[in-house]
Amino acid sequence: MTWVLLACAFRGDNTDVNAKVKAIFLYNFSKYITWPEKMASGRFKIAIYGNYPALKDELVKMSRVKRRGDRSFEILSFDEVGDIVNTHILFVVKEKGKDIDAVTRKLKKSSTLVVTEGEGLINRGAHINLYYENNKQKLEVNLSNFVNRGLVISEELISISKVVDK
Amino acid sequence: MKYFLVILCCSIAASGAAQNILNRSLDSYQAGKLDEAKLLIDSAMTSELYAQQSISWYLKGFIYKDLYKENTSSRFGESARMQAITSFNKLLEIDTLGEYEKEARQNLVFLATTYYNQAMKLTQEQQLDTAVYYYKNFEEVYVPLNDTTISLEDSKAKFYFALGTGYVRRDALDPVSDHGHRALQAFEEVLAIDSMDKEANYNIGVIYYNEAVSKILEIDYDDADILAFGKFEDQTIDLFKKSLPYMKRAYRQDPKDKNILEGLAGIHFGLREFEVSNKYKMELIALEDR
Numbered sequence: 001m002t003w004v005l006l007a008c009a010f011r012g013d014n015t016d017v018n019a020k021v022k023a024i025f026l027y028n029f030s031k032y033i034t035w036p037e038k039m040a041s042g043r044f045k046i047a048i049y050g051n052y053p054a055l056k057d058e059l060v061k062m063s064r065v066k067r068r069g070d071r072s073f074e075i076l077s078f079d080e081v082g083d084i085v086n087t088h089i090l091f092v093v094k095e096k097g098k099d100i101d102a103v104t105r106k107l108k109k110s111s112t113l114v115v116t117e118g119e120g121l122i123n124r125g126a127h128i129n130l131y132y133e134n135n136k137q138k139l140e141v142n143l144s145n146f147v148n149r150g151l152v153i154s155e156e157l158i159s160i161s162k163v164v165d166k
Numbered sequence: 167m168k169y170f171l172v173i174l175c176c177s178i179a180a181s182g183a184a185q186n187i188l189n190r191s192l193d194s195y196q197a198g199k200l201d202e203a204k205l206l207i208d209s210a211m212t213s214e215l216y217a218q219q220s221i222s223w224y225l226k227g228f229i230y231k232d233l234y235k236e237n238t239s240s241r242f243g244e245s246a247r248m249q250a251i252t253s254f255n256k257l258l259e260i261d262t263l264g265e266y267e268k269e270a271r272q273n274l275v276f277l278a279t280t281y282y283n284q285a286m287k288l289t290q291e292q293q294l295d296t297a298v299y300y301y302k303n304f305e306e307v308y309v310p311l312n313d314t315t316i317s318l319e320d321s322k323a324k325f326y327f328a329l330g331t332g333y334v335r336r337d338a339l340d341p342v343s344d345h346g347h348r349a350l351q352a353f354e355e356v357l358a359i360d361s362m363d364k365e366a367n368y369n370i371g372v373i374y375y376n377e378a379v380s381k382i383l384e385i386d387y388d389d390a391d392i393l394a395f396g397k398f399e400d401q402t403i404d405l406f407k408k409s410l411p412y413m414k415r416a417y418r419q420d421p422k423d424k425n426i427l428e429g430l431a432g433i434h435f436g437l438r439e440f441e442v443s444n445k446y447k448m449e450l451i452a453l454e455d456r
Contacts (some may be wrong), residue, residue: 002317004291015383016435017377017378017379017382017438018435018438020382021382023387024385024387024390025392025395027387027390028392028395029388062387065387066387127412135403135406135438135439136403136438136439137395137399137438156393157392157393159393160396
């Protein structure tokens with residue numbers, strides 16, 4: 001019956017479903033967060049710091065078909081802290097969480113939304129940290145960090161987030 | 167065939183001249199003139215006299231069985247098979263002395279088997295509803311015989327497995343319609359017979375897993391509003407959780423099956439149980455390194 005076994009094949013071989021979920025979250029952040037006026041024109045830039053090809057692929061796919069208002073998306077990725085430039089969103093992959101202090105220093109004067117996925121990073125400069133709880137993707141936010149960078153988070157997004165600095 | 171003809175000749179001869187029409191039908195049958203034999207036996211059966219005799223049903227059963235064998239892929243052949251079955255069943259009913267029982271039962275087993283074989287062939291040809299129809303016919307004919315030459319459980323498990331596989335293939339060609347649900351039902355039939363069947367457990371696990379993955383991969387970004395995303399994830403997590411016990415049972419049957427290890431790694435990854443997922447990935451890598 002081996003042939004039958006193979007006939008029932010997995011959907012999306014090598015597809016990282018969690019990358020799609022993260023891409024959905026990042027896309028949604030672009031809708032529920034407001035950036036300062038100086039960043040209100042040009043392409044909406046989402047960047048990844050670190051190596052996460054599946055997430056980059058998802059974001060690139062998204063950028064081909066979606067827009068933020070009249071703005072198209074641009075997806076970037078950086079391997080080194082020194083390469084990082086101002087973008088609307090910077091997603092720091094888990095393995096690069098150790099560089100969070102350097103990343104926040106680098107972006108000190110910018111309004112880049114820093115999104116991480118590591119324990120404790122929300123108290124070290126990240127605006128939003130993604131984590132899992134009961135098998136589900138969750139997010140925690142540090143509202144002080146939003147205010148400091150001129151970013152405005154919507155009440156709706158706060159309502160589904162764990163706020164760490166009430 | 168020789169045994170049958172000897173019995174038939176003796177029986178008809180013994181029943182005297184009144185059996186002339188049966189004799190003529192038998193002669194035609196022996197001469198290979200099946201259409202003529204059919205006309206004569208059908209004519210004879212309109213008479214109450216013949217219709218009450220075992221020998222008439224015996225002869226009719228053989229004539230129609232051979233007509234079916236000569237016309238297996240036509241409607242006429244289909245009808246002939248049903249007539250043959252009816253005849254042999256009637257024979258069993260009225261043959262109180264059991265004179266023809268053995269042969270009647272053998273022929274019914276043969277005819278039931280033709281339904282089964284046809285059902286299995288139809289699953290390969292993707293004629294799945296018709297396959298079910300023929301499988302049901304097989305059961306209807308075979309079950310009352312209380313015959314032990316064929317294992318009914320094995321036959322049923324093999325058929326439903328082939329049926330489930332047929333639905334999986336159809337789903338791959340036509341993912342819009344919900345063939346996966348019917349595949350699940352078919353594989354569950356297999357598990358009702360053997361709950362530890364490795365392939366059926368694996369396939370059900372894959373179907374639930376694929377449904378979860380498809381939901382995630384196919385959702386449009388604008389339909390995936392983050393405010394309602396928790397409810398969406400409830401659905402996908404539920405599917406991953408449904409998949410898990412089936413894949414675990416398959417794993418218990420064969421812990422070195424690479425497909426199953428890949429499945430378990432994928433399910434736990436979908437559930438964000440990364441340590442467990444990695445454990446299965448390591449087992450898979452260890453197997454591949456051998």
